[in-house]
Amino acid sequence: MAIGNVQKIQDNKKYFDDKIGSLSDRQGIWLRNNLALTTDADFMQIPSTDSKNGLILALSRYENFKDIIEHALLNMAAYLIPEENFKWLINDLRAQIFSNIILITDFRTGNQPKNYGEGIMNSIYNFFDFLETDSQPMHINAKIDLLNNIRLRWDAVRQEDNYSEWLDEKDVKQIEWTKDYLNTKNHYCRITVDRSNYSEIRAVILGSLDLIDPPVYSNDYTSYKQSDRKERVIDKMKRAWSQQKYRDAGKTKKPYHLPLTQQTQKRLERMASIQNTTATLILDMLINSAYETDYVDRYGKDIY
Numbered sequence: 001m002a003i004g005n006v007q008k009i010q011d012n013k014k015y016f017d018d019k020i021g022s023l024s025d026r027q028g029i030w031l032r033n034n035l036a037l038t039t040d041a042d043f044m045q046i047p048s049t050d051s052k053n054g055l056i057l058a059l060s061r062y063e064n065f066k067d068i069i070e071h072a073l074l075n076m077a078a079y080l081i082p083e084e085n086f087k088w089l090i091n092d093l094r095a096q097i098f099s100n101i102i103l104i105t106d107f108r109t110g111n112q113p114k115n116y117g118e119g120i121m122n123s124i125y126n127f128f129d130f131l132e133t134d135s136q137p138m139h140i141n142a143k144i145d146l147l148n149n150i151r152l153r154w155d156a157v158r159q160e161d162n163y164s165e166w167l168d169e170k171d172v173k174q175i176e177w178t179k180d181y182l183n184t185k186n187h188y189c190r191i192t193v194d195r196s197n198y199s200e201i202r203a204v205i206l207g208s209l210d211l212i213d214p215p216v217y218s219n220d221y222t223s224y225k226q227s228d229r230k231e232r233v234i235d236k237m238k239r240a241w242s243q244q245k246y247r248d249a250g251k252t253k254k255p256y257h258l259p260l261t262q263q264t265q266k267r268l269e270r271m272a273s274i275q276n277t278t279a280t281l282i283l284d285m286l287i288n289s290a291y292e293t294d295y296v297d298r299y300g301k302d303i304y
Helices: 003-011 013-021 025-038 041-045 048-059 065-079 083-090 093-107 120-129 140-159 172-184 198-210 228-252 262-275 279-294
Strands: none
Touching (some): 003 048, 013 048, 013 065, 025 041, 025 048, 025 120, 083 093, 083 140, 093 198, 172 198
């Protein structure tokens, strides 16, 4: 870098610190991209990992650097959604999964350029920060409306949620089983998470259930109800888990005599033969299936 540029940076250190150094990494990358479009394509050579220092060095080469910066900051205020609008997403992996899949399915975000690195939240930032209409940046108000619409959809789904309490956050075995179950039914979202972090795995499971028939784009979600198909998926999943628990509990069964009519006994034996299992297990399944239907609430808790 030329000596004159170094001197310019030193003489204007407070200005550069206030205008560029105070930016977040996300803002720095957005400013870099905007300057590459409005001023010089060479701004794109600035690495994302050191965007703010790179911007200061690049801008110091211009005599009218203050005019360039002020104009770019005005553009940022007109097109970049403030961080506070994303607060409901930032620490909620489940909400991130829901929002990201909605963006992929509704807006085909798969072809969006990567600017922030890997991660679901980065993909969401990337979509909104560089969203265009007719090859022009979309205004901030339209972006916020779209983000808020996704939040309303998310809130509607969570309002109808009858499976979060059922999936015990402390029951590793249930979490593993549910993941495998949904995977075999092609309902599990293949999101890369830490395989040893069961809190993250649970979030992916719940996110996968959230995304079964989510509400379509609308201006009003007050009438949203879970679809019959989603209700069936959840009901079958809960019943299958109950059956799995009772199969696992078979090792601790206690002897119990039930007097049955001859016809009932024959039918029971026939059912066991067809299912290739024991009469005891058939009784277990029938009794617990009836119990799950009539004696527990939507969260799997006993009613009586």
